Amino acid sequence: MVSRQLLASGGAWIDLHGTQILVDPGPGCLVHAINKKLDPSRLDAIILSHKHLDHSGDINVMIEAMTAGGTRKRGLVFAPGDALNQDPVILHYIRSYPLQIEVLVEGGTYQVNDISFTTPIRHQHSVETYGFVFRSPYHTFSWITDTKYFEGLASHYTGEVLILNVAMLDSKVPSHYLMTLPLDHLSLADAGRLVELIKPRVAILTHFGMKIWRAGPRVLAERMSGEKGIQVIAASDGMTFDFLQLENKK
């Protein structure tokens, strides 16, 4: 999906009452941000869930853009240790540009202005990976990033909105695959189970693999909505989700 850019892979830009946080700047992030008139020099933080290239491809250029090419020391960067140490994806020469680079650990709590976030549990993925629970003065929401489904996963995440990386339509790996990497991801059924257990007000599905894309993410999300009785949205390129829509529904 990424190498053919059937769907964009630039990550998510979160604006929480003026605090600007970029999560997982994959390939194309800078170009898409500029096209959408999002100003990287206003970013307060860049958070990396894990170092796989579909999440980290543009991390260096986004750190440069956040710091005006390294001329203004500003902004925070958060990444797992293995994104910095073994086979690092964050270049050494760039590490002095942000105010601070913080290493994500299991059970960690981090702060960006008045927004806090936690990385409650290390995910089961081929590299060190964390999901997030974000808390602003007004909202709590979670993002379950790449992981294999495991017992107890749901108990670590909470909030009104739940974002889920759902790469697989089912758990079958095509026989021509050279690796079992797809098994490291949530399937649609796994996502349904998590939505049922966590019971957010809105679930947003993203990070689709080819089979999901072919089946039609919107159709699948609508079906899940009907089955679970919870609003489920399939993310699409350039989609905006407004937290105000939750307040209007109260």
Ligand SMILES: [Zn+2]
């Ligand atoms: Zn991954």
